[in-house]
Amino acid sequence: MKKKVILSVGIAAIAVCVVTGGYLGYRTMYAQTRSQALTAYMKNIEKHDYEKMYEMLDDQSKSYIKKDDFVRRSQNIYEGIEATDIKIKVTKDEKDKALQYDTHMKTVAGELNFKNQASFTKKDGKYYLQWDDEIIFPDLLRDDTVRVSSVAAKRGNIFDREGSLLAGDGQVSSVGLVPEKMSTDPSADLQNISDLLQIPVETIQKKLKENWVTPGSFVPVKNIKKLSPLMPQEEQQKSPDFALQSELLAIPGVMITDAQDRVYPLGEKASLLIGYIQNITAEDLKKHSQKGYTAQSKIGKSGLETLYEDRLHGTDGCKIWIADKNGDNKETLVSQEVKDGEDIKTTIDSNLQGQIYDSFQGDQGTSVAMNPYTGEVLALVSAPGYDDNDFILGMSKEKWKEINDDPAQPMYNRFRASWVPGSSLKPIIAGVGLSTGTLLADEDLGPSVSSWKKDDSWGNYEITTLHTYDGPANLQNAMIYSDNIYFAKAALKTGQDTLTSSLDKLGFGQDIPFEIVMKHSQYANEGEDLSDEVTLADSGYGQGQMLVNPLHMASMYSAFANEGDMIKPKLEFSESLETEKWVEGAFTPKAANTVKDDLIQVIENPAGTGHAARMDSISLAGKTGTAEIKESKEDTSGTELGWFDVFTTDPNLKEPILLITMVQDVKDRGGSGYVVDKTKPILEQWIQKQAQ
Structure with missing residues (x-):
């Protein structure tokens, strides 16, 4: 099942690129024309200087929205949608009428283009922007919010020549804790779990303290290998994995349930061929900046997982939309369809x-x-x-x-x-x-x-x-x-x-x-x-x-x-x-x-x-x-x-x-x-x- 996520705001760079005669060029901070005023305003988005933007609003706009609210709203929206490469092109600038312009920007969900207009107040020879929420997006109202929804792409599977799985989704065992069933003084139990699963006690404690946890919640701690149901019981009981699960289940509050994760059925028999995936690093994100990865992505680190990475990883779906005060979708601004990764079939014979x-x-x-x-x-x-x-x-x-x-x-x-x-x-x-x-x-x-x-x-x-x-x-x-x-x-x-x-x-x-x-x-x-x-x-x-x-x-x-x-x-x-x-x-x-x-x-x-x-x-x-x-x-x-x-x-x-x-x-x-x-x-x- 694809995982749908509504993202909260993040941090992104804002770049404004404008040229004179079409796209506007940078000039003075305090503009002599309306076009220059709009350019100066957008230039401060590039710097994330939302306070400076607020200073460029006229007095009536400032009475409409307080400075802290303006800064928070602007930051949440522009950085939340990861807006970059913003370009403004004035299309009509007639006296005594609103200035009309086109906006182009790149976002986390793809390129976004829209038409807009702006009015100004002239004071002491300078133009100040008459601001309301529609300056951000034409149909955005005060009670509306801008949201980003994502749907994670499914990573492709790797198969052998007969269709047997070499790498892909499979069942693992999820070891977790139910707080209300734990000991009243669980210190020794947590240390025991830590030793068995080889993870720090602090990591377990942090999971137990997350906001969503209730006394009856199942709190996943770590995935481990699932015992094969095809393995005879006497062989299962000789397995170190069986011994591990038995020791874990003897600890009060521990439960083991089925979960989905990427698995490598051949394990060490094909590890140098198949390789593995891991959480993406900042270096990986920079290297693959135009390939649809996010900080939550996983990426191939060796073997076929790396060789076929571009085909396996897919592209996450993403949508930027305006929600009304009830949370309903009022307007979709831009969307990118999810594209699952490609399955790869190799010539390998798993049995051989x-x-x-x-x-x-x-x-x-x-x-x-x-x-x-x-x-x-x-x-x-x-x-x-x-x-x-x-x-x-x-x-x-x-x-x-x-x-x-x-x-x-x-x-x-x-x-x-x-x-x-x-x-x-x-x-x-x-x-x-x-x-x-x-x-x-x-x-x-x-x-x-x-x-x-x-x-x-x-x-x-x-x-x-x-x-x-x-x-x-x-x-x-x-x-x-x-x-x-x-x-x-x-x-x-x-x-x-x-x-x-x-x-x-x-x-x-x-x-x-x-x-x-x-x-x-x-x-x-x-x-x-x-x-x-x-x-x-x-x-x-x-x-x-x-x-x-x-x-x-x-x-x-x-x-x-x-x-x-x-x-x-x-x-x-x-x-x-x-x-x-x-x-x-x-x-x-x-x-x-x-x-x-x-x-x-x-x-x-x-x-x-x-x-x-x-x-x-x-x-x-x-x-x-x-x-x-x-x-x-x-x-x-x-x-x-x-x-x-x-x-x-x-x-x-x-x-x-x-x-x-x-x-x-x-x-x-x-x-x-x-x-x-x-x-x-x-x-x-x-x-x-x-x-x-």
Whole structure:
């Protein structure tokens, strides 16, 4: 239900803008003409100097209204309607007749224009205004009042692809007090409530002392999460929210009832994606001064709530009207219709988003799920997250400090960042080499060994690889066994110029064409390049100075499913979605299909690093990656990132999926194998969904 509010007066700036010959120009304070007298009068509205305005009235007008009443009435009306940019244009000035003029002003309800007239008394060569209430508005009488009514716009909802709510109106539990049911000495009870709800005792006491409160009133204190009616009773009783409500209800006078507020059903599972709203600040009001916000508005502070703010927030309805002495509407001066915020439907799959987050519970990492053929982004996960509902229900200073001091950084958005890709970049290096002709798929680049350096110019530095194998060091074997040495040689064969120009084509160092701003991917630090031979070789297996954004990685991998075309990622759902290409011909069709076939073998071949993800029911293509994070080439104490990039290869699948996942700190936890094991149940459930 829309909330209708009749506002009392506020404070607003008054600006008078007049030009000679049409709109009047400022001249002397004590005017020699009637037009100048009117201009001088209006000039004092700009200054909020209502006392000076009163001095410019003639004696008869002053007998009509006392100075204090005049000042109060003028201030209440002009500032109450937030009048600005007042312009006066004289339309007729004939001797012995009232001066006629047009008035234009901007108000809280929009632009207001009206015709009016004024008469003057001349005394000692100066003109004084013959004032009555109609000078303010033509039909305003002494017993009338000017009122401002507003109707709050409803903020738009955010939905997933199936219409499930991601952000929007929902039920919460309102904790409140009924004064007549409270203890006779409630001090200890109020302190208990304060501790449980993490709000100051003074805040509760202030609410209880508000003018409208009666002994039988329900006085809302704070909203808390509502227990889901779908949750089995035994599970409810294990919930900390159930325990909180039980403790609160044991306090005399406490009642808990249903209320409406903005809710985020996925909570921490999508908090870095959805974000949250908060009360608008003075800085926000200034920044968005022309967008219909008021001091009571809420505004998106992060995530999709900020991204779609202009479409979500809507425009409050507002009406300025004259009420007669009975309070009835005598005349509407200007009105602005309420415009509710727009609902946004995204491509996100809530179930998938939640399942991915749950699968990696306790880890620090990120996942991007995308339809490789349409570019629809199905999930954007950053773990750990925070509960964005806390920002709506009221977050205590202690909770805020806990979140910010958490070493796991729950407010750090990992899917927007860029990371060392490790071996997950090898398919990209292969695609570049095959497309440019600098690499041949069947070419043997030398025997499989555990360590290698090009020559003595590298000093003591050697490139190592985890798995060795029999047979030729060709592309397929190098991909199956994730041979670092092969891909270091491949990068050297491709060469700095060809590799960097190809990576530039693939979007490195550029904005990702997506609604959410992502950090650029890079192949070299700012001011550096790949001219150093060791750095170039390390880049071939995703080390060196390589950093890749997970969504960018997803788009590059989509080329292997689309004959070499990189698909543009999309976040907003459309029934008539047309696939858009980000980079047409990112790889040649032959190169893309060759790499895809090799990625299938990474899963199908028992020796493949991704074999643990294999399923009988469907063909998958994928690549693992374990990236070293260390201070220098000699550092042996660094940590590792684990990657697993995988996609379904059947374009006729009802719901194809490409899943890019990175987990931090996998050293001594199985490396990329840890990520593979965690990813497989997600894929199995997704594939099972196809049969339903």
